Amino acid sequence: MRIFCFQLPVSIALGLMASGMLQAQEPVVEEASLAQSVRTEWQLRLDAADDETREMLAELRRIEAETRRLDARSDALAPRLERRGERLDRREAALDTLPETRERLPEIERALITRLQAWVTRDLPFLKEERLARAAGFEAGSVDPDATAAERLDRLLAAWRRELDYGRExxxxxxxxxxxxxxxxxxxxxxxxxxxxxxxxxxxxxxxxxxxxxxxxxxxxxxxxxxxxxxxxxxxxxxxxxxxxxxxxxxxxxxxxxxxxxx
Structure with missing residues (x-):
């Protein structure tokens, strides 16, 4: 049996070897490209997560600041609400005694008029005629007869406030x-x-x-x-x-x- 040996030119052999190496490298290149894509995708996800985290932190800080502001406002309003509650309690108590107060109102008015006249009489003699006339007007009934009890009392108290103002002038x-x-x-x-x-x-x-x-x-x-x-x-x-x-x-x-x- 004869064995035939063929010898290829060197250039052809090198070309075949290079072609084989390139074919062998193609899977490696594809894997590297895939890995790069994966890394890019993960980096984008991390960036997005960072942006979301920053937004959440900013929102948290805003909520904390709003909470502190509301707490401060609540602390400032607490005394005012307490005073308002006390006033409501006093009004409720006054409403409970309203019938009795209405019955005593004429007596209270007479006492205020008498004390006002006595005060003006004993006081320093300035604007005496004007002040006595003001006090006598209530006693003489010069106040509008159609005025309600509250209106009469308000005018009487206004005369008292005017007398009190004299002491500061x-x-x-x-x-x-x-x-x-x-x-x-x-x-x-x-x-x-x-x-x-x-x-x-x-x-x-x-x-x-x-x-x-x-x-x-x-x-x-x-x-x-x-x-x-x-x-x-x-x-x-x-x-x-x-x-x-x-x-x-x-x-x-x-x-x-x-x-x-x-x-």
Whole structure:
């Protein structure tokens, strides 16, 4: 038997070897490409998860901030709600006693009118006629007869509030002093309910009202100068400053009639 041996050219052999190697590498390339695709897909998923996580964290922070704001508002509203609850309790209690209060209302009104008149009568003699007329009007029934009980009481309480306001006011006005032939125009100065003074227009005469003696007491030159300063201050003609004047009505714990009030 004969054996035939063929020898291929070297170039052909190398070509066949290269072709075989390329065919062998194709699965590797495909696997690498697939792995890259998988990695890309996972990276996209991770990025998406990161974005979602960041959004969730931002939402969580917003909810926490809103919760703190609501807690602070709740803490601020708690005292107000408590006071409102107390007012409602008082109103309910008042409603329970409303029939009795209605029965006593005329008695309460009469007592308020009597005390108002007594207060004006014993008080410093400023705007006396106007204030007495206001108090007498309630007693005389000058209030609208068609007014309800609540309206009458409201007007009466308004008169009391006006009297209370006098105690917090500084006032100056020109008015008439004396009666009959002794009437004359003077400038009055009032310091709440502590002091009442007058000064003649020429500044030569001035007095302080002494409630205990129920009369006017003349002021010396220094006192008249203080009254003059007070008139200018009240009329905005002079900058505010301390005034030292004898008082009209003794204060509690006052040691003598010479007690002075500084304003």
């Amino acid at each position: 500084l006032d100056a006005w020109r008015g008439t002093l004396g009666d009959g032939d002794t009437r004359r125009q003077v400038d009055f100065l009032r310091l709440g309910r502590v002091g009442l003074y007058y000064l003649t227009p020429d500044g030569r005469e001035g007095s302080v009202w002494r409630a205990e003696a129920d009369r006017w007491e003349a002021l010396d030159e220094a006192g008249r100068a203080e009254v003059r300063h007070g008139l200018r201050i009240v009329r905005d003609q002079r900058a505010p400053e301390l005034l030292t004047l004898p008082i009209s009505r003794p204060l509690e714990r006052a040691d003598s009639d010479d007690t002075e009030a500084s304003l």
